[in-house]
Amino acid sequence: MVIRMRHTKGHTGNRRSHHATKEPRLAKCEKCGELHISHTMCANCGTYNGRQVVDVMAKLVKKAEKIKKAKEMKTGVEEKKEKTVKKVKTVKKEKKEVKEKKEAKPKKAKAK
Numbered sequence: 616m617v618i619r620m621r622h623t624k625g626h627t628g629n630r631r632s633h634h635a636t637k638e639p640r641l642a643k644c645e646k647c648g649e650l651h652i653s654h655t656m657c658a659n660c661g662t663y664n665g666r667q668v669v670d671v672m673a674k675l676v677k678k679a680e681k682i683k684k685a686k687e688m689k690t691g692v693e694e695k696k697e698k699t700v701k702k703v704k705t706v707k708k709e710k711k712e713v714k715e716k717k718e719a720k721p722k723k724a725k726a727k
Protein backbone atom coordinates (compact mmCIF):
# COMPACT_ATOMS: atom_id res chain seq x y z
CA MET A 616 0.00 0.00 0.00
CA VAL A 617 1.32 3.36 -0.97
CA ILE A 618 1.45 6.06 1.73
CA ARG A 619 -0.86 8.27 -0.36
CA MET A 620 -3.56 5.60 -0.08
CA ARG A 621 -3.40 5.30 3.71
CA HIS A 622 -6.33 6.65 5.67
CA THR A 623 -6.64 7.21 9.39
CA LYS A 624 -9.02 5.09 11.40
CA GLY A 625 -11.25 8.15 11.62
CA HIS A 626 -11.44 8.46 7.85
CA THR A 627 -12.29 4.79 7.46
CA GLY A 628 -14.90 5.02 10.19
CA ASN A 629 -16.47 8.09 8.60
CA ARG A 630 -16.73 6.31 5.27
CA ARG A 631 -18.18 3.18 6.83
CA SER A 632 -20.74 5.12 8.87
CA HIS A 633 -23.15 4.77 5.92
CA HIS A 634 -22.60 1.03 5.45
CA ALA A 635 -25.06 -0.22 8.06
CA THR A 636 -27.79 -2.52 6.75
CA LYS A 637 -31.33 -1.41 7.27
CA GLU A 638 -34.04 -3.68 8.59
CA PRO A 639 -36.17 -5.11 5.82
CA ARG A 640 -39.56 -3.47 5.39
CA LEU A 641 -41.96 -6.11 6.64
CA ALA A 642 -45.69 -5.99 6.10
CA LYS A 643 -48.44 -8.07 7.68
CA CYS A 644 -50.20 -10.46 5.33
CA GLU A 645 -53.86 -9.58 4.88
CA LYS A 646 -54.88 -13.23 4.72
CA CYS A 647 -52.81 -15.05 7.33
CA GLY A 648 -51.24 -12.23 9.34
CA GLU A 649 -47.70 -13.54 8.82
CA LEU A 650 -44.94 -10.98 8.26
CA HIS A 651 -43.64 -10.81 4.69
CA ILE A 652 -41.36 -8.50 2.69
CA SER A 653 -43.48 -5.70 1.24
CA HIS A 654 -44.20 -5.79 -2.51
CA THR A 655 -43.54 -9.55 -2.56
CA MET A 656 -45.75 -12.60 -2.24
CA CYS A 657 -46.44 -13.96 1.24
CA ALA A 658 -44.32 -17.10 1.54
CA ASN A 659 -46.71 -18.61 4.10
CA CYS A 660 -49.97 -18.55 2.13
CA GLY A 661 -48.90 -17.55 -1.41
CA THR A 662 -51.07 -14.46 -1.77
CA TYR A 663 -50.08 -11.06 -3.14
CA ASN A 664 -52.24 -7.95 -2.99
CA GLY A 665 -55.21 -9.99 -1.84
CA ARG A 666 -55.16 -12.60 -4.63
CA GLN A 667 -53.81 -16.15 -4.70
CA VAL A 668 -50.58 -16.25 -6.72
CA VAL A 669 -49.01 -19.59 -5.79
CA ASP A 670 -50.67 -22.76 -4.50
CA VAL A 671 -48.41 -23.28 -1.51
CA MET A 672 -49.99 -26.61 -0.45
CA ALA A 673 -49.53 -28.10 -3.94
CA LYS A 674 -45.92 -26.97 -3.92
CA LEU A 675 -45.31 -28.58 -0.52
CA VAL A 676 -46.93 -31.82 -1.66
CA LYS A 677 -44.86 -31.80 -4.85
CA LYS A 678 -41.66 -31.25 -2.85
CA ALA A 679 -42.52 -34.09 -0.47
CA GLU A 680 -43.19 -36.41 -3.42
CA LYS A 681 -39.88 -35.43 -5.01
CA ILE A 682 -38.00 -36.29 -1.81
CA LYS A 683 -39.90 -39.58 -1.57
CA LYS A 684 -39.05 -40.44 -5.17
CA ALA A 685 -35.37 -39.61 -4.63
CA LYS A 686 -35.30 -41.95 -1.63
CA GLU A 687 -37.00 -44.71 -3.64
CA MET A 688 -34.50 -44.23 -6.46
CA LYS A 689 -31.65 -44.67 -4.00
CA THR A 690 -33.10 -47.90 -2.60
CA GLY A 691 -33.86 -49.06 -6.16
CA VAL A 692 -30.21 -48.71 -7.13
CA GLU A 693 -29.16 -50.73 -4.09
CA GLU A 694 -31.65 -53.49 -4.98
CA LYS A 695 -30.30 -53.60 -8.52
CA LYS A 696 -26.77 -53.95 -7.19
CA GLU A 697 -27.83 -56.84 -4.97
CA LYS A 698 -29.58 -58.52 -7.91
CA THR A 699 -26.51 -58.25 -10.15
CA VAL A 700 -24.30 -59.62 -7.37
CA LYS A 701 -26.69 -62.56 -6.96
CA LYS A 702 -26.69 -63.15 -10.73
CA VAL A 703 -22.89 -63.16 -10.83
CA LYS A 704 -22.82 -65.62 -7.93
CA THR A 705 -25.30 -67.98 -9.60
CA VAL A 706 -23.36 -67.83 -12.88
CA LYS A 707 -20.16 -68.70 -11.01
CA LYS A 708 -21.94 -71.60 -9.29
CA GLU A 709 -23.22 -72.92 -12.64
CA LYS A 710 -19.73 -72.72 -14.10
CA LYS A 711 -18.37 -74.69 -11.15
CA GLU A 712 -21.07 -77.33 -11.54
CA VAL A 713 -20.31 -77.67 -15.24
CA LYS A 714 -16.61 -78.09 -14.48
CA GLU A 715 -17.35 -80.73 -11.83
CA LYS A 716 -19.58 -82.63 -14.28
CA LYS A 717 -16.88 -82.54 -16.92
CA GLU A 718 -14.35 -83.84 -14.45
CA ALA A 719 -16.74 -86.52 -13.18
CA LYS A 720 -17.60 -87.90 -16.62
CA PRO A 721 -14.16 -89.14 -17.69
CA LYS A 722 -13.77 -91.02 -14.41
CA LYS A 723 -17.00 -92.92 -15.06
CA ALA A 724 -15.82 -93.75 -18.56
CA LYS A 725 -12.61 -95.15 -17.17
CA ALA A 726 -14.52 -97.28 -14.67
CA LYS A 727 -16.58 -98.86 -17.46
Ligand SMILES: [Zn+2]
Binds near residue numbers: 646649
Ligand atom coordinates in the same frame (compact mmCIF):
# COMPACT_ATOMS: atom_id res chain seq x y z
ZN1 LIG B 1 -50.03 -14.90 4.05
